Amino acid sequence: TLEALDRNDPEEIEEELGDLLYQILFHAKLGAQENRFDIQGVIRSISDKMIRRHPHVFEAADLHTPDQVVHQWEEIKKNEKKNSRRRSVLDGIPRTLPSLLRAQKL
DSSP: OHHHHHHTOHHHHHHHHHHHHHHHHHHHHHHHHTTSOOHHHHHHHHHHHHHHHOHHHHSOOOOOSHHHHHHHHHHHHHHHHHTSOOOSTTTTSOTTSOHHHHHHHO
């Protein structure tokens, strides 16, 4: 998907986004079959996250500059990490990242 976006090829982007959507729907169906989660929960989760992380869009946040928006977003993310169920500083950092990039994420 990223390569298609980098190449700015509309047909390829459309195909790749279709593949991505298929994966989302497929895994949501598996989750529903196992009574773990369903597509409505996935949609609700991303909707809640977008509203929570972007109060400057969805609420009357008093932010006037891009720097203020970025600062608020970073604060929101920091608070989310504080309140998460992660047990280790490495939780949430993909194991597949190259070592130096993984270290930078810490």
